[in-house]
Amino acid sequence: MSSDISKVLVVGGGIGGLCAAIALRRQGVAVDLVEIKSEWTVYGVGIIQQSNVVREMARLGVLDGYLEVAYAFEDVGIYDLQGNALVRIPGQRLAGPEYPANVGISRLSLHQVLSTTAIDLGTQVRLGLSVESFQQDATGVDVSFTDGSAGRYDLVVGADGVYSKIRSMLFGDTYKPRFTGQAVWRYNFPRHPSIDHLASYVGAEGNAGLVPLSDDLMYMFSTSHEPGNPRYEPAQLAELMRDRISKIAGLVGELREQITDSSQVVYKPMEVVFVNEPWFKGRVLLIGDAAHATTPHLGQGAGMAIEDALVLSLELSGSGSVEERLERFMTRRFERCKYISENSIMAGEREMARDATFDRIGLTKAMLKLTAEPI
Structure with missing residues (x-):
C-alpha cells in the first residue's frame, strides 16, 4: 500500500465494512472499525452469494472459512406459480x-466468519x-467520535448502510x-430435499x-406491494406472510401453513438510495448501501x-494521488452498481404493476452475464 494510506477508519460493521477491513488489512493498512451497535448483532435470515460474489470472497x-457451514449449489431454477419449471x-x-x-449462507454464520x-x-x-464530526485537510482526516475520543486517518470509509450518517455529512439532505x-x-x-438450488x-x-x-436449513422469501409503508403489529406477521403467498401452489403452497411463528418472520420495507455523483x-x-442501497430482486445488494x-x-495500493485512486475506484464501480440498482428497482415496479409481460428470465440472464465480467 502507498505510504500516504497507512491508517483507515471504516464506519460500519456490516458485510461491506467488514470486507473493507479484511481487504485493507491484507494490504498492510492499519484499520479502525467503529460500529454504532453496542451488541454486534445481524439482521435478516440468509444471504445468496451468486457466482461473482463467490469469486470475490x-x-x-x-470463502474457505464458511463453506462448511453454508450450502453450495450450482443452478437457479425459475418456476411458475403452480411450481412448473x-x-x-x-x-x-x-x-x-x-x-x-x-x-x-445464514447472515449470522457469515457475520461470525467475517468479524473473526x-x-x-x-x-x-x-x-x-460512531463519528460525531470530522475535519479534513490535504493529508488526512481528523475524526471526533461520539464517545469523546478522536483520531486522525488517511482515509475514512463510510460503510454505515442505507441511513448513512457519513453520507449525510458529505452530501446533506x-x-x-x-x-x-x-x-x-x-x-x-x-431444507426440503428438492431445494438443492x-x-x-x-x-x-x-x-x-x-x-x-445449509444441509438442514433453507429460507423462503417473498416480495409484496405495501402501499403507504404500513407498520404491522408483530403478532400479525405470520398471518400476513401467509396471505402474501396465498396464490402460489406447489412446494411454496405446502410450506405456507407452516408459517406460524410471527417472531420468526423477518419483514422489511424496501428503501433505496443512489448517490448519483462521485461517492467521495x-x-x-x-461504499455499499451508504452509496447504492437497492432492492433484493437481483440478489446483488x-x-x-x-x-x-x-x-x-x-x-488504494496503486499509483497516483489519493484523488486519482478514488476516481479509478469510481470508474470501476459506478456504472456496474447503477445497473444493479436501476434494474432491481425496475423489477419491483413491474411486480407492483402485475405486468404479465415482464421478462424476469431475460433480466436474470442479463444480470448474470454482466456480473460475471471481471471487476
Whole structure:
C-alpha cells in the first residue's frame, strides 16, 4: 500500500465494512472499525452469494472459512406459480473449478466468519459509537467520535448502510432513502430435499423463492406491494406472510401453513438510495448501501458492497494521488452498481404493476452475464 494510506477508519460493521477491513488489512493498512451497535448483532435470515460474489470472497481469502457451514449449489431454477419449471439457469464457477458457482449462507454464520477474520487480521474494533464530526485537510482526516475520543486517518470509509450518517455529512439532505412501495418477507424452514438450488416462483399474482442455507436449513422469501409503508403489529406477521403467498401452489403452497411463528418472520420495507455523483469528497468515501442501497430482486445488494471493498483495496495500493485512486475506484464501480440498482428497482415496479409481460428470465440472464465480467 502507498505510504500516504497507512491508517483507515471504516464506519460500519456490516458485510461491506467488514470486507473493507479484511481487504485493507491484507494490504498492510492499519484499520479502525467503529460500529454504532453496542451488541454486534445481524439482521435478516440468509444471504445468496451468486457466482461473482463467490469469486470475490475467494479473492478476499474468506470463502474457505464458511463453506462448511453454508450450502453450495450450482443452478437457479425459475418456476411458475403452480411450481412448473420454466427454466434452469446453470451457474458459472467464477472462483475456479474447486469452488461452487453459488452459495447460500445464514447472515449470522457469515457475520461470525467475517468479524473473526477482521479481528484476527488486526482490525481494531470499537462498538457502541460512531463519528460525531470530522475535519479534513490535504493529508488526512481528523475524526471526533461520539464517545469523546478522536483520531486522525488517511482515509475514512463510510460503510454505515442505507441511513448513512457519513453520507449525510458529505452530501446533506441531497440523498435520502426512498420507500419503493414494496416489502420483503423471509422465514426459515428445514431444507426440503428438492431445494438443492435457488428456486424462484414468479407470476403476475405473486412471487416467492426458496434458498438453501445449509444441509438442514433453507429460507423462503417473498416480495409484496405495501402501499403507504404500513407498520404491522408483530403478532400479525405470520398471518400476513401467509396471505402474501396465498396464490402460489406447489412446494411454496405446502410450506405456507407452516408459517406460524410471527417472531420468526423477518419483514422489511424496501428503501433505496443512489448517490448519483462521485461517492467521495476529499479523503472520505462511501461504499455499499451508504452509496447504492437497492432492492433484493437481483440478489446483488450485499454482493455490490463486497465488490466495492475489494476494488477499493486494490485501487488504494496503486499509483497516483489519493484523488486519482478514488476516481479509478469510481470508474470501476459506478456504472456496474447503477445497473444493479436501476434494474432491481425496475423489477419491483413491474411486480407492483402485475405486468404479465415482464421478462424476469431475460433480466436474470442479463444480470448474470454482466456480473460475471471481471471487476
